[in-house]
Amino acid sequence: MTDFRNYSVPYQISSEYSKKVAYFSMEFAIHQPLKIYSGGLGFLSGSHLRSAYELKQNLIGIGILWKYGYYDQGRNQDQTLKAEWYEKTYSFLQDTGIKFQITIHGNPVWVKAMYLAPETFNSAPLFLLSTDLPENDYLSQTITHRLYDSDTAAKVAQFIMLGIGGAKLLDELNFNPDVYHLNEAHGVSAVFHLMRKFGSKEEVKKRLVFTTHTPEEAGNEKHDIYLCDQMGYFNGYPLEEVRELTGMEGDLFNHSLAAFRFARKANGVSKLHGKVSREMWSKYSDIPEITSITNSQNYTYWADKQLYHFMNTDNKPAFEDRKHYLKKRAFELVADQTGKLLDPNVLTIVWARRFAGYKRPDLITRDLARFEALINNPERPIQIIWAGKPYPSDYGAISTFNQLVHLSKKYPNVAVCVDYELTLSKRLKQAADIWLNNPRVPREASGTSGMTAAMNGAVNFSTFDGWICEFAEHGKNSFIVPTADYVNMSIPEQDHFDLENIFQVLEKEIVPTYYENKDKWDDIVEQGMKDVVEGFESNRMAKEYYEIMYKS
Structure with missing residues (x-):
């Protein structure tokens, strides 16, 4: 029986990959039966976890268990596209027994963690967060219903879940990674949990790396900074301090810019994208070196x-x-x-x-x-x-x-x-x-x-x-x-x-x-x-x- 309160990767780790890594991603395409992905970002993170398993790396995935997946693509009577949402259940996921609370929009929200064991689909261990619990009110339960919910407040809540919820889960697991890897900026709220854990931006920066997937500034997610504040995105840090920590000006919170400014290293996902990213972000201060690691498949x-x-x-x-x-x-x-x-x-x-x-x-x-x-x-x-x-x-x-x-x-x-x-x-x-x-x-x-x-x-x-x-x-x-x-x-x-x-x-x-x-x-x-x-x-x-x- 896995000890989830003192978790370690359950296979012999290769000595060259002994550094502990937590890999945060909004979606993972591990295998057809686990419908928690929409497209390329998920296909990429799925292949990454499969290779981490093959190479016996000390890496675990942190994601969200989307109750209705992304959506099911059916047809209307005339064969045109019909978006449908059906509840998914998975007998192959293990309940870790871990439950904890995070605060979203001033309300305590219960979070549980499910586990995809490595041997199920030959992937590195994957922990998936869910708010679909009877202890939560209906609105809180819906946070983990649909991947990339079109409602703005729901999307911000999902970002809080992945970031703060994922970072808190790692504490519950007592996993204590050497590296927190944000695959895209959806989970950057984690830094406001890590600030409280490690005490300063410098200490967080020592442990955080960021992969950007977006070649245009307009494509990077931005939300109203006051809405983020109300939703609890900043984990209790006052707005003045958030602005100071992230260098944000104006009314929008740029998730990617915050991720860059908290990261020790960053990378684009092809050589061309690395070049485009360096040019795109060069006008901002406090941006780390942006290198490139070209995406690949398993x-x-x-x-x-x-x-x-x-x-x-x-x-x-x-x-x-x-x-x-x-x-x-x-x-x-x-x-x-x-x-x-x-x-x-x-x-x-x-x-x-x-x-x-x-x-x-x-x-x-x-x-x-x-x-x-x-x-x-x-x-x-x-x-x-x-x-x-x-x-x-x-x-x-x-x-x-x-x-x-x-x-x-x-x-x-x-x-x-x-x-x-x-x-x-x-x-x-x-x-x-x-x-x-x-x-x-x-x-x-x-x-x-x-x-x-x-x-x-x-x-x-x-x-x-x-x-x-x-x-x-x-x-x-x-x-x-x-x-x-x-x-x-x-x-x-x-x-x-x-x-x-x-x-x-x-x-x-x-x-x-x-x-x-x-x-x-x-x-x-x-x-x-x-x-x-x-x-x-x-x-x-x-x-x-x-x-x-x-x-x-």
């Missing part, structure tokens, strides 16, 4: 091992047979959802990730005549699948999703899937020949979906942004959209430039290579599979966090 969880085996043994017929089988199996899921039965012998393009405006999911459809010419070519056919979850209150992204649903009804070889979670993500990567990624440069901090696509024999076709800048060799391991002059171009000009070049590369390079130069296509697939494991596997990332961020 080979053990994501890669198709048989594809790698056949590639490494140079068994081309078996490799092709395996990829054909993976496509056929995935297409059964697509057919079940959409009624479209796709052909595994046809070049398959997949666009699947979080639906957001800057990622431009519908870009390829904006020149409809050219789009139709591409997908209606009987000589060199193409089929396209879209999938992804918009935020449930991002009505622009939902509208785009629904437009694509209606568009897909016109064509037997175009499908839009719902329920984009870990399992469908893996299947669609196995289904893809081309993994299309066309965010507006330079808005993608890193992106990781293309990494796991490459691990399943798909070729990346992307604008030159995020992790791709460190990976891509056009025509050798991927295809790249020529870069627009995004500094001087307007958004419509950039979109037009990118659209024109996407079609150019598709029509002149990708489609002819796939259908007319099989050997070259196979070489590109295999080179991508090799390069992604060499540079973008999460054991490398988890190792770098210890070497670069956690060392004193």
